[in-house]
Amino acid sequence: GYEMMTPTAVSQIVEQLLRVIVMLGAAAILLPYGLPAAAGGASLGAGVGAFGAFLVLLYYYYKLPKASSTGESYDGPRESAKEILSRLLTLSIPISLASIMLPLTANLDLLIVPRRLLDAGFPMNEVTELFGYLTGMAVPLINLATIITAALATSIVPAISHAFAKRDHQGIYERTSGSMRLTFMATVPFTVLLYVLAAPTVTLIYNAPKAELATQITAFSIFFLGVHQVTTGILQGLNKPRIPVINMGIALVIKVIMNWTLTAIPWLGIGGAAWATVADIGFAALLNLIYIKKYTGYFLDISLLWKNVVSAGVMGILIFMSYHYLTDILPMWVNFILTGIEGLLLYVIIMVLLKGLNKNDGASMPLIGRFFR
Incomplete structure (x- = not known):
């Protein structure tokens, strides 16, 4: 607070x-x-x-x-201690339920995915291996890639709540659009990076090159998960914590249906379960955005999003060519690190050329921000 x-x-x-x-x-x-x-x-x-x-x-x-x-005085309506405690309890239940949804989703995956892989004709030892590629390797990488948006989602709650309590609608809109701007920059390039460099990533970290397919597909979840995390924080700040829980529940039903259907297709296999994961997070994020449009007037800044997508796309093509060119010249880990750094630098340069990044964005960046001030 x-x-x-x-x-x-x-x-x-x-x-x-x-x-x-x-x-x-x-x-x-x-x-x-x-x-x-x-x-x-x-x-x-x-x-x-x-x-x-x-x-x-x-x-x-x-x-x-x-x-x-902040040194600001508060002129809005005041509540008694009893009212505040009652509201805290009311808010804590849906927020807790939102946290419970993630392990619930994981448990449903455990019940459905291995069974449907067996139905698709995979032997038990391969089923265990494939399931591990998705839940034990690909999904943790997605969570790691969204650390920035997870922190942003936490910090945006009190900021939105403060503006909401003051009935500052312009402040709510500006905080929402600003947080989504940061979300684009924190997720779009990493989505492309993980997709292009999936093979060296899972090889270097897990020594499991066969996890490449599951990782490539779930890489699309980085963008959707970042949007979902931040939009959930915004809705909680708007005193609408039940909405993200309901949206996650609806998306979970879709995921169960897709898991049951796609995973049993032999040529898809664990790829079907990976696509179900992407659809689950993406649909929940879309539903959140619809409600944010309803309560704040903000939906998606398409003019900014396409600049991120184009910049990341060009970056992806260039690092794909660079990585494969250096494969026989440098050790894998050196090539991986250099290509990753090269990719992020390319992304920033292209974003600046497209005017998707400005001086204020540069000033807000860690480490290099002082050079833009």
Whole structure:
């Protein structure tokens, strides 16, 4: 509510550190008493980590100044403590349900995809291998590629909520369009990069070149997932947390149908499940955008989106040619790193030429931003 994201970030870092330390320490201490005891000790890490994160947040909470951190006065309607607590509980349920939808989707994949691969004629050992390519390799890469938009989605909630409480409709629109502008730049080039460099990516990280197909298809999810994350944050800031949950539920039904249908097609196989994943995230993002259009007037800035797509497309063609030209000259990992850096530089240059990037965008970039100020 104070638009301070540092306490949350610090608490999460502390949580992970404590969890890992306690998990490994307790497992090592209790291992002589058997594997069940060691596993039980390791599970203590989650509780200790969460408690540590809670203490960090308490510390920051009591260090907060009495006035707003922005120094602004609030002239809007005021609520009693009872009303605020009631509203927090009302908001927390759909937001929690939104978090539950992701593991629910994963569990449905576990129930449907292997079974339909067997129906398509794949042997059990290959079914396990193919399912691992999608859920254990391709999907984590997609989540890794959307770290920026995940952080943006978290930070946009208090900003939109603040403007919403002040009934600042212009501020809501500007924050929405600004966050979507950043979303395009953070997802479109990485979608193309992962698609073009899928083979070296899964080979270097997992030593599993056969995961290339699943990774290439799910690469399209980077853009849709980024849009979905940010639009979910915007809707939550607009006090509409139920909408993303309902949209995810509708998209989940579509995914189940596509998983059941496409995965059983022998020539598609795990590719069918990958396309179902793309459709799931894409449809949920589209539904969110429709509601954002309804409540803010913003939909998609097509003039900016096509510049991102063209820039990323040209970048993709050039890095594809560059990577294959250097394949026999440089080691794979060197070629991979150089091609990735080359691709991002090309994307920025082409975006500048198309006037998709301006001085203000450059100034907001980390590390190099000071050169644009």
